[in-house]
Amino acid sequence: MTFSWSQQRILILSPHPDDEVLGCGGLIHKAKSAGAEVFVQFLTVGNTTDQSSSVSTSPEDRNDEIKRVADHQQWDGWHMAFPGDEYHLRLDQLPRLELANMVEQESPLAIARLRPTMLIAPHRSSYNQDHQAVAEAAHTATRPSNNRLRHHPDFVLAYEEAADQWRTDSVPMPNLLVELTEEDLGSKLEAMRQYATQIHEHPHTRSEETLRSLAVLRGMQAGVPLAEAYHIMRCLA
Known part of the structure; x- marks a missing residue:
């Protein structure tokens, strides 16, 4: 299999601002450094109060954070699909067809448009x-x-977050490990710092120690110092 990051146009689906960094922050830096295009489709944001603190944040606060992270990691574009409290933490109440159509066709960053x-x-x-x-x-x-009638991304991946392990059923072992440099991880950690309302002190699933520890663990599993883990849904070589 021949693969080049420089030839990729990557679309990341992020339920909320910070999920794209938690799951893909290292890959984003690696890909952008090689010349890839990276776009982030956020699904929702609203007024939130984190259960582990008394900090309340507004959509305006979160949008400002997005802009800082986008500048830091040099994204090529981003879009918010369903802003507001009507949708935040309630996406499961939207018809699946509505969510799927947004991702596939209706968003400015939809698969059919961005390809x-x-x-x-x-x-x-x-x-x-x-x-x-x-x-x-x-x-x-x-x-x-039929990919002659509908665009199919060559690669469809699922990213992990440390908190995903909190399940009573079995979580499958990721089957793709993307090697990171210290610079890739450093960019991820700095991007998370820009999400100042979302990062926490250790022990927390969104602490710097957690992100580094998970990168070290996945790196060890690949025989390299650092890595991010993904699940392959489609790989067309």
Whole structure:
């Protein structure tokens, strides 16, 4: 298999602002450094109060953070599909068809419009209902069909987050490990710092120690210092 990051147009589905960094922050830096295009499709954002703190954040706060992260990692574009409290943490109440159509056709960053070579979405094993809904929508939007009539990304991947392991059922072992450099991981950690309302002190699933520890663990499994892990849904070589 011959693979070049420089030839990729990557579309990342992020249920909320910060999920794309938690799952793909290292890959984003690696791909952009090689010359790839990276776009982030956010699904929702609203007023939130984190259960582990008394900090309340507004959509305006989160949008400012997105802009800082986008500048830091030099994204080629981003879009918010369903802003507002009506949707935030309620994506599971939207018809699956509506979510899938947004991803596949209706968003400015829809698969049919952007024609990405790689789509990366959350894994359905997440405990978070929004993550599960987006994962299922991505599954539908990338369903097999005649690729002469409908665009098929060559690569469809699911990213992991440390909190995904909190499940009573079995979470499959990731089957793709992407090697990271210290610079890739450093960019990921700095991007997470830009999400100042979302990063936490250790022990927390969104702490710097957690992100580095998971990168070290996945690197060890590949025989390299650092890595991010993914589940392959489609790989057309």
